[in-house]
Amino acid sequence: MFYFIARRSFFAVILLFVVSIFTFWIFSALPADPAALTCGKNCRPEVIEANRIRLGYDKPFIEQYGSYMKGIFVGRTYGEDESGVHCAAPSLGYSYDRHECVSSLVAKTLPVTASIAFGAFVLWMVFGIALGTLAALRRGKWPDHFATVFSVIGISFPSFFLGLLSVLFFVIWTKILPFPNYVGITENPFEWFTALILPWSVLALLSASTYIRLTRNGILEVMNEEFVRLGIAKGLPRKKLIVKYVLRAALTPIATIAGIDLAFLLGGAIVTESVFNLPGLGKLTIAAVVNSDLPILVATTLISALFIVVANAFVDIMYGFLDPRVRTK
Amino acid sequence: MNTPLLSVRDLHVNFGTSEGDVQAVRGVSFDIDRGETLAIVGESGSGKSVTASAIMRLNFGADIRVSGSALFEGKDILSMGEEEVRKMRGSDVAMIFQDPLTALNPFYTVGNQISEAYTIHHPGTSKKELRALALDAIEKVGIPEPVKRIKQYPHEFSGGMRQRIVIAMALINQPKLLIADEPTTALDVTVQAQILELIGVMQEENGTAVILITHDLGVVAEVTERVLVMYAGRLVEKASVIDAFASPTHPYTRGLLNSVKSLDSDRHSRLEPIPGIPPSLIDLPTGCPFHSRCRYAASLNGRCSTEVPELKAVGNSWSACHLPVDLLAAPIKESL
Amino acid sequence: MSDDLILQAFDLKKHFPTGASKLLQRPTQVVQAVDGVSLSLRRGTTLAIVGESGCGKSTLARLLARLIEPTSGSVVLNGVNISTASSKELLKMRREIQVVFQDPYACLNPRHSIGQSIGTPIRIQKTMSRSEERHRVFELMELVGLSHEHYNRFPHEFSGGQRQRAGIARALALQPKVIVADEPVSALDVSIQAQILNLLEKLQSDLGLSYVFIAHDLSVVRHIADEVAVMYLGKIVEIGSPDAVYGAPAHPYTKALMSAVPVPNPQAGAKRKRIILTGDVPSPVNPPSGCRFRTRCAKVQDICAVDEPLLIDRGQGHPVACHFPD
Numbered sequence: 001m002f003y004f005i006a007r008r009s010f011f012a013v014i015l016l017f018v019v020s021i022f023t024f025w026i027f028s029a030l031p032a033d034p035a036a037l038t039c040g041k042n043c044r045p046e047v048i049e050a051n052r053i054r055l056g057y058d059k060p061f062i063e064q065y066g067s068y069m070k071g072i073f074v075g076r077t078y079g080e081d082e083s084g085v086h087c088a089a090p091s092l093g094y095s096y097d098r099h100e101c102v103s104s105l106v107a108k109t110l111p112v113t114a115s116i117a118f119g120a121f122v123l124w125m126v127f128g129i130a131l132g133t134l135a136a137l138r139r140g141k142w143p144d145h146f147a148t149v150f151s152v153i154g155i156s157f158p159s160f161f162l163g164l165l166s167v168l169f170f171v172i173w174t175k176i177l178p179f180p181n182y183v184g185i186t187e188n189p190f191e192w193f194t195a196l197i198l199p200w201s202v203l204a205l206l207s208a209s210t211y212i213r214l215t216r217n218g219i220l221e222v223m224n225e226e227f228v229r230l231g232i233a234k235g236l237p238r239k240k241l242i243v244k245y246v247l248r249a250a251l252t253p254i255a256t257i258a259g260i261d262l263a264f265l266l267g268g269a270i271v272t273e274s275v276f277n278l279p280g281l282g283k284l285t286i287a288a289v290v291n292s293d294l295p296i297l298v299a300t301t302l303i304s305a306l307f308i309v310v311a312n313a314f315v316d317i318m319y320g321f322l323d324p325r326v327r328t329k
Numbered sequence: 330m331n332t333p334l335l336s337v338r339d340l341h342v343n344f345g346t347s348e349g350d351v352q353a354v355r356g357v358s359f360d361i362d363r364g365e366t367l368a369i370v371g372e373s374g375s376g377k378s379v380t381a382s383a384i385m386r387l388n389f390g391a392d393i394r395v396s397g398s399a400l401f402e403g404k405d406i407l408s409m410g411e412e413e414v415r416k417m418r419g420s421d422v423a424m425i426f427q428d429p430l431t432a433l434n435p436f437y438t439v440g441n442q443i444s445e446a447y448t449i450h451h452p453g454t455s456k457k458e459l460r461a462l463a464l465d466a467i468e469k470v471g472i473p474e475p476v477k478r479i480k481q482y483p484h485e486f487s488g489g490m491r492q493r494i495v496i497a498m499a500l501i502n503q504p505k506l507l508i509a510d511e512p513t514t515a516l517d518v519t520v521q522a523q524i525l526e527l528i529g530v531m532q533e534e535n536g537t538a539v540i541l542i543t544h545d546l547g548v549v550a551e552v553t554e555r556v557l558v559m560y561a562g563r564l565v566e567k568a569s570v571i572d573a574f575a576s577p578t579h580p581y582t583r584g585l586l587n588s589v590k591s592l593d594s595d596r597h598s599r600l601e602p603i604p605g606i607p608p609s610l611i612d613l614p615t616g617c618p619f620h621s622r623c624r625y626a627a628s629l630n631g632r633c634s635t636e637v638p639e640l641k642a643v644g645n646s647w648s649a650c651h652l653p654v655d656l657l658a659a660p661i662k663e664s665l
Numbered sequence: 666m667s668d669d670l671i672l673q674a675f676d677l678k679k680h681f682p683t684g685a686s687k688l689l690q691r692p693t694q695v696v697q698a699v700d701g702v703s704l705s706l707r708r709g710t711t712l713a714i715v716g717e718s719g720c721g722k723s724t725l726a727r728l729l730a731r732l733i734e735p736t737s738g739s740v741v742l743n744g745v746n747i748s749t750a751s752s753k754e755l756l757k758m759r760r761e762i763q764v765v766f767q768d769p770y771a772c773l774n775p776r777h778s779i780g781q782s783i784g785t786p787i788r789i790q791k792t793m794s795r796s797e798e799r800h801r802v803f804e805l806m807e808l809v810g811l812s813h814e815h816y817n818r819f820p821h822e823f824s825g826g827q828r829q830r831a832g833i834a835r836a837l838a839l840q841p842k843v844i845v846a847d848e849p850v851s852a853l854d855v856s857i858q859a860q861i862l863n864l865l866e867k868l869q870s871d872l873g874l875s876y877v878f879i880a881h882d883l884s885v886v887r888h889i890a891d892e893v894a895v896m897y898l899g900k901i902v903e904i905g906s907p908d909a910v911y912g913a914p915a916h917p918y919t920k921a922l923m924s925a926v927p928v929p930n931p932q933a934g935a936k937r938k939r940i941i942l943t944g945d946v947p948s949p950v951n952p953p954s955g956c957r958f959r960t961r962c963a964k965v966q967d968i969c970a971v972d973e974p975l976l977i978d979r980g981q982g983h984p985v986a987c988h989f990p991d
Contacts, residue, residue, distance in 0.1 A: 226426055226428055226432045227432055227433055229387060230426060230432045230433070230495070233385055233387060233419060233423070233424040233426075234418065234419040234423075234449060235415050235419035235420060235449050235450060236419075237415065238415075244434075244437075245434055249434075249435070249436060252436075323436070324435065324436060324482040324484070325435055325482070372855060372856060373854055473944075487946075489945060517718055518881070518922060518926050519717060519921055519922060519941075521925065522925035522939060522941050522942075523941055523942070525927075526941055544854065545927065546929040547884075547926065550929045550930055550931040551927045551928070551931075570931045571931050571932070574930060574932075575931075575932075586929065587859075588855050588858065588859040589929050599863065600859040600862055600863055600888060602856055602857070602859030603859075606824045606826060606857065607854075
C-alpha cells in the first residue's frame with residue numbers, strides 16, 4: 001500500500017510538471033504580445049520595452065518558465081529599481097492590469113470558490129445519493145418516477161437559467177432572501193450562508209441529477225450480483241443487506257467520480273459565480289479573459305490543473321482504501 | 330412420523346419480460362426426506378435453478394409470479410411473512426451458488442462473512458466466540474492456515490477455496506436442508522471432486538438433506554440417491570438414481586443419457602444426440618414440451634402435441650409421457 | 666515419414682510479463698503459460714489437449730494457430746515455419762489453419778448477418794467475387810447443417826448450437842487443412858454438445874481435416890481424439906492414444922484427473938476409487954522446481970525437486986513426464 005501511494009504521488013508530480021510546461025507554452029505561443037498588453041492603447045514603445053524587461057518577457061521561454069516556477073517557491077521581484085514590485089511566495093505572476101500580485105488576487109477569490117464548491121458538493125452528494133438509493137429501492141414506484149423527472153430537469157436546464165430563475169423567484173418576487181452579497185464566513189456566518197444558499201442549490205441540483213442516476217443504476221447493478229443473493233440467502237436483514245452489501249459496493253466507484261467533480265468545481269464555477277455576482281476564481285478568470293490579463297489566466301489555469309491532478313491522485317489512493325481488491329494487488 | 334422435510338406441490342414460476350411471459354416452472358411437485366440427497370437435472374432453461382430459488386423465495390422483481398406450495402416441516406414457505414422467511418434462510422435452509430468467484434462480498438474479509446452468517450441467527454454472540462467459530466468452520470472445510478486465512482479477502486482465494494468458504498458459511502448453522510445450485514459447474518474436475526467429497530462429509534456430519542441442482546449426469550450418478558429430470562419447466566421423470574441410469578423411462582432422459590459421452594464408452598463410437606433445440610419458454614408448444622424433438626411423438630397420432638402428459642408410475646419410476654407403460658419400461662436397447 | 670505430419674511444434678514457450686508497470690522499470694514477473702511444449706499432428710487425425718484452467722492449453726492453441734507469437738520455439742505447418750512468418754505469409758497461412766472458439770457469440774459480429782460473418786475470411790483473402798462468395802457461404806451453411814434462410818439472420822437470433830455451427834462454417838470458408846478448436850462445445854448443453862461433436866467428426870472424414878482439440882471435459886475428448894496430451898502448469902505431462910491415457914494412465918496427475926471425472930453410472934461410481942488431490946495448482950509465475958506436479962504428488966521423492974522429468978517413453982508404450990510412472 002505504501003508503495004502504491006508513493007508511486008501514485010510520484011506520477012501526480014510528473015503530470016503537474018508536464019501540465020505546467022504545456023500551459024505556459026500555450027500562453028507564450030499566443031500571437032498577443034504580453035508586454036504590449038501591460039499598458040493601454042496609446043502606449044509608447046519605450047514603455048512597452050521597459051515592461052518587457054521588467055516582467056522577463058524578453059528572456060527565452062525556458063528561462064521564463066524557470067523564473068516562474070522559482071517564484072512559486074521563493075517569491076519574485078519584478079523590475080530591479082526602486083519601482084520594482086515584490087510578490088511573496090507563492091508568486092503566480094503580476095497583473096499589470098490590476099497592479100496587483102496574482103497570488104493575492106487568488107488568495108481573495110479562492111475562499112469564495114471553495115465555499116461554493118464544498119457547500120454544493122455536500123448538498124448534491126447527500127441529495128443525489130439519498131434520492132438515487134430511494135429510486136433504486138422503490139424501482140418503478142413514485143420515488144423512482146420523481147427521481148427521473150428531477151434528473152431530467154437538472155440535466156436539461158442550463159445553470160445560468162436556473163440561477164436567474166431562482167434569483168427572480170427568491171430574491172426579487174418573494175424577497176425570501178436578500179440579494180447575494182458575499183462576505184467571508186468569519187465576518188458574518190449568517191450573511192455568508194444566505195449569499196451562498198442559492199448558488200449551492202443551483203449547482204447541487206445540476207450535479208445531483210447525475211448522481212441520482214449513477215447511484216440508482218449502481219445499486220440496481222449490484223442488486224443483481226451473486227454476493228447480494230448470497231447475502232439474502234444467508235438471512236441478512238434488509239437494512240443490513242442494503243448498507244453493508246449494496247451501498248458499499250455501489251458507492252465506491254461513485255466516490256471516485258465525486259472527487260474529480262469537486263476538483264473541477266474548485267477551479268471556479270464560472271457561470272454560477274457570474275450570475276450570483278460572487279467574487280470567486282471563476283469571476284476572476286472571466287474578467288481576465290475580457291481584459292486579456294494573461295498572468296491571471298496562466299495562474300487560474302495552473303490552479304485548476306493542480307486541483308484536478310491532485311484530486312485524481314487522491315481518488316486513486318482512496319480507491320485503494322475503499323476496495324480491498326485494489327489494495328492487495 | 331413420516332412427513333417429508335420439504336414437500337413442494339404444483340410449483341409455478343412466471344417472469345414477465347419485454348418479449349412476453351416466461352413460464353420458467355410449470356407444475357413441479359416433489360418431496361425430500363431428512364438427510365436425503367436429491368438431484369434436479371436439466372439443461373439450461375429447464376427451470377431447475379428457478380425451482381431452487383423459489384424454495385428460498387429468492388426470485389423477486391417487479392413481474393414475477395410464484396404459485397403452489399412448498400411445505401418445510403409443515404409450514405408453507407411460499408406464504409410465509411418476509412421476516413419468517415428471513416429467519417429460515419441461512420439457518421434451516423442454506424444455499425450454495427454456482428460461481429464462487431462472485432458469491433462472496435469482495436469488500437469484507439472471509440472471517441467477517443463467515444461469522445456474519447452465524448451472528449445473523451444468533452445475535453449477541455461474543456466476538457471471541459465468533460472468531461473461534463469462524464476458525465473452526467474454515468478448518469472443517471479443509472482450508473489450511475485458518476488463522477491467517479480468516480483475515481484475507483475473497484479475491485485472495487482460488488475458486489475451489491472460495492467454494493469451500495461458501496460451504497463453511499452455509500453449514501455454520503447446521504441447516505436441515507442445503508440447496509446446492511450447480512456448486513461445481515464453474516470448477517475444474519479435480520476441484521469438483523474435492524468439493525463434492527466435502528459436501529458429502531459435511532452432510533453426513535450434520536444430517537443435512539441436500540438438493541443438488543446440476544446439468545452433469547456424472548455428478549448425479551456419483552453423489553445422489555434420487556433424481557428429478559426437468560425439461561422446459563416441467564418434471565418429466567422422477568426416479569431413484571439407479572433406475573434412472575439403468576432403465577430411464579422418459580424419451581428425454583434416454584436421449585440425455587445417450588448424449589453423454591461416458592469415459593467407459595468406445596472411442597469414435599457415434600454419439601446419439603437429441604435432434605433440434607429446446608423450445609422457447611415464452612412461446613411454449615402445446616402438449617408435451619418435448620414432442621418436437623421426440624422420436625416417438627409421431628407414433629401417437631398427434632396426442633403429444635395436444636395433451637400434456639401427467640406423471641405416471643412406470644415400475645419404480647415416474648414418467649410424464651403418453652407412451653404406454655410397457656414401452657416406457659422396456660430396456661433401452663430394444664426401444665431405441 | 667514427416668510428410669505425414671501436418672503440424673509440428675518444437676519447444677514452444679510463451680511467457681507473459683506481469684506485475685509492476687513498465688514505466689518505472691521495476692523487475693517484472695513472468696507467467697510461464699506454456700513452457701517447452703513439443704508435439705506433432707498427423708494428417709487427418711485429431712490431437713486433443715486436455716488440462717484444467719490455467720494449465721496453458723488455450724495459450725498453446727493460440728500459439729499453434731499463430732494468433733500470438735511464441736516467446737521461443739517454432740511451429741511448422743505443412744513444412745513451413747510459421748512462427749517467423751511475415752504478415753504477408755501469415756495471411757496465406759491463414760488459409761491452411763483456422764480456429765473455432767469456445768463462445769461463438771463473442772466472435773461473431775453482432776451487426777453482421779450470419780451469412781456475412783461466414784463469408785468474412787473469403788473477403789479478407791479476396792479470392793472470390795461477391796456472387797461466388799455468396800454461393801460458397803450457402804455451400805458452407807449446408808455443410809454444417811444451417812439452412813439457407815439463416816443467411817440474413819443475426820447472431821442473437823440463434824441458439825448456442827447454431828452459433829457454433831456458424832463458427833465452424835466460417836472456419837471452413839477457406840478450405841483449411843487444420844482446425845484448432847478451443848473448447849468448441851464447453852458452452853453448450855449436453856444434448857447439443859453431441860450434435861456438434863458428430864458434426865466435427867463428419868467434417869473430418871468428409872474433408873480430411875486435421876484437428877487440434879482443446880478441452881477440459883475429458884469425456885468429450887475420448888470420443889473425438891486419436892491422441893491425447895495432458896497438460897499441467899504449462900507442460901505436457903503425458904501423451905498417447907486415448908486407450909492408453911484413459912485406460913492405463915501412467916502419470917500421477919493424469920490418474921487423479923481421470924479418477925475425478927464423475928461417471929454417469931451409479932453402480933460403477935461406488936466401486937471406483939477416487940484420488941482426491943490436495944491443495945491448489947501452484948502459480949505459473951513461480952512454478953515448483955524440477956517436476957511441477959511434485960507439490961501435490963503422492964509419490965514425490967527427493968529427485969523430483971531437482972530433476973525435471975523428460976517427456977519420454979519409460980516402458981509404458983507412450984511418453985510420460987514422471988520419474989516414477991505406473
